[in-house]
Amino acid sequence: MKKYRLLMNGRNFLIDTNGKPKKHGFYQMIDIEADTPQKAGLLAKAMITHDRELIGITRNNKKDPPVVHLHTFWELDIADDVDEVDPGRTFYREKRWWQFWKKPPEPSSVQSGDSIKG
Secondary structure: OEEEEEEEEEEEEEEEEOOEEEEEEEEEEEEEEEOOHHHHHHHHHHHHHOOHHHHHHEOOOOOOOOEEEEEEEEEEOOOOOOOOOOOOEEEEEOOOHHHHOOOOOOOOOOOOOOOOOO
């Protein structure tokens, strides 16, 4: 068996933030022992899709399910002293394709002599 470090990417996770459901993605590093990189990827995907905490916060309906895929993997040398990886997830807000071209609102400017209310 070989040891692999996998960077997994979750996409299309509908998560309630501040009372409003919004689409999120995440990256998560996982260390797994497996016979092949393919088996390591399948095991890592299963670990994520069956994670109770993630299931508890996800609000997707069956017609729009979240997805998880392998982003990158490394084969680790078991003889080396490999630090354990924190299995925490790093979430990010997903944007729709049109939001990338949408111009952000101009910040309001303050002219000298204007009063600033705090």
